Amino acid sequence: MTETLALGERATIPILTAEEVSSRAAAALQHARARLEAIERLPLDAVTAESVLDAWDDAATVMEDAFGPISLLNSVHPEASVRDTADRALIDESVFMTEVFQKEALFERVRRIAPRTAAQKQLQKDLIESFEDSGVALPPEKRERFRAISERLTELAQEFAKNIRENKTVLHFTADECKGLPQSYLDRVPKDEAGSIVVGFDYPDYIPFMMNSQSEDARKRYYIANTNRGTPRNLEILNEIVALRREIADLYDVPSYAHYVTKRRMVENPETVVRFLEEVRSAVTDAELRDLDELRQLKQGKIERWDMLYYRERLREQRYAVDQEELRKFFPTVPTLHWMLDITQRLYGVRFEVASVPVWHEDVIYLDVRDAENGDLIGGIYLDLYPRTDKYKHAAAWPVRGVSRRAGRKPISALVTNFDRVGLTHSEVETLLHEFGHVLHGVLSHTEYNMHSGTSVERDFVEAPSQMYEEWGSRMESLSLIRAHCPTCPQIDESLVTRIRASKKFGTGIDYGRQLLYASFDMALSSEHPGECLEVWKSMEAATPMGYIEGTAFPGTFEHIASGYAAGYYGYMWAKVIALDLISAFGKDLMNHETGRRFRDMILSRGSEEPARDLVERFLGRPVSSEAFFAEIRGEN
Ligand SMILES: [Zn+2]
Secondary structure: OOOEOOOOOOOOOOOOOHHHHHHHHHHHHHHHHHHHHHHHHOOHHHOOHHHHHHHHHHHHHHHHHHHHHHHHHHHHOOOHHHHHHHHHHHHHHHHHHHHHOOOHHHHHHHHHOOOOOHHHHHHHHHHHHHHHHOOOOOOHHHHHHHHHHHHHHHHHHHHHHHHHHOOOOOEEEOOHHHOOOOHHHHHHOOEOOOOOEEEOOOHHHHHHHHHHOOOHHHHHHHHHHHHOOOOOHHHHHHHHHHHHHHHHHHHOOOOOHHHHHHOOOOOOOHHHHHHHHHHHHHHHHHHHHHHHHHHHHHHOOOOOHHHHHHHHHHHHHHHHOOOHHHHOOOOEHHHHHHHHHHHHHHHHOEEEEEEOOOOOOOOOEEEEEEEOOOOOEEEEEEEEOOOOOOOOOOOEEEEEEOOEOOOOEOOEEEEEOOOOOOEOOHHHHHHHHHHHHHHHHHHOOOOOOHHHOHHHOOOOOOOHHHHHHHHHHOOHHHHHHHHHHOOOOOOOOHHHHHHHHHHHHOOHHHHHHHHHHHHHHHHHHOOOOOOOHHHHHHHHHHOOOOOOOOOOOHHHHOHHHHOOOOOOOOHHHHHHHHHHHHHHOOOOOOOOHHHHHHHHHHOHHHOOOOOHHHHHHHHHOOOOOOHHHHHHHOOOO
16 A cells, blocks of 8 residues: 555545534534525425435535534544534434424425436435424424434433443453463553453453453453443433333334334334244254353353353364464454455455545544546545544444535545454454445445435345455455465465354354344334333343343443434344345355456445345345355354
8 A cells, every 4th residue: 555645636534623513513504504495495386306406415415524524523532522522513413404304395395306317216215204204294292292302312322322432440350360361461451559450341351351261250240340331321321212212103103113113124114023033033042052052061061141252262272273362363453454455455446545634543544445447536434443542442334424426525434443453353354344344335335415325225234235244254265365465474274264164153053142132122122012121131131041140231231222223233134134145146256356346336336326125136136035144043054
């Protein structure tokens, strides 16, 4: 990768101060309001697709220019004042959007237009649905109540996330409790005066400890603390969120919040979700018991939840000679990043170039994305890879800026992770690929309208391209290319790849069992009679083979359902069905750039211009098949 000079055409993320967050947000709202008011003033008999939709697209990009960066900085900016001001600005944004989609004059004009293109037709449909889902057709008092609920839900989701992100709890573990931990880990983490290690809940602290500490008591203490990251406040928040969502269902006179949500998803209704989860249940039950039994034999005792990572790791070592800590030598962090960029370039016909632009922290890297054929600038990517205080704790991609072909707008996505600086485990390699799959969906989309860009697809499809990309971390034809980026690394050969694949296969019963529990819990909280969240969780977890652990409170950490994944967590498995089917299109050679190019053109570049099912089936040339998915659960493929 070569450094290039900043070009005038590049779009970058402004690194805002707290004051600028407020002023930009206010200016954007004012500016967007003016654009939309212009639409409201159009004479009803003179509206055209262009006069309404183009103005709408302009308003959407004005909003995104302010709130895309604000949403990202809200989770990653080192200064509390910026993050807190961003919280307030994002509430204002959400209130504004609800108000917009409750305006009858706008609704009427969107309904009147006669679309001329497929993209216009889809956008009109999407907008009409947003109006309907925001209560435009409700009587005034219900409409008002919907607005108040929406604002409160945004506030609650923010507080929930903040309690996790800014949790300052640390645990101390003595040298005895650290037996089994890799020396590199012990060298890296801070110690107290007594010589005990001091660790928090960042993944690089938690995961290696749980995988390797020989002390069952220490693992148990860490496990229970980790599930309590959000207690007690987040449990109260989640209960309030669930009650408000239940009230939304009442406003719309539908049986449950799940009904309200799923009508806009691939599944179309909760019954399809329930049926799908039942199918998963019947495939996963035996597989999970079989996996647990193998671990029980290894431990020669009952497997507890804090044993899971530890004994799976021992089993991997014994049976497959795969040691996650050892694998870090094969996947040093920076060369692995360069490798991923390399395979992406080959597959999708793009070129990445590092460039110097303003960033929110010195660790952050920026890349220009160019088309390999003509060198045109496509968009930009920010990478924020390492943990730090008060930063978002998981791995995720932010679609900071969406494309608009109509407006000549260039997309920007940001990748945020919490990796070890030295090397990645194999599952971290998969995480990197997964999130980069989302990033690519954002920056390689090439839609006419901003509202259709990249990851704006149905929520139960959005994980498919990212889950698909994980596979590139487990195949010889892609992994063999890593050597070029790290000549001194140990060589990845067929035998290692075979062992990695075999070791991945172990535990799919346990993993899908857990996913099924999460998805079922989410659907229960979105059902007609949701109940108190911790009580519901206790009874559901108690019904699983490992049972409920007294003193744990997982729901307080379940950020997905506190925010946009409500009645949508099933989407991870629903999309996985599609992801595994998509992989089959690449056949025996994942590095087949013709298929890659077709994937870019037919899926990534299309965003939500058409329903996901249509895009996928056109790419595959046949209907989606769930065969590969159920074979994976049963440990067959
Ligand atoms: Zn994802």
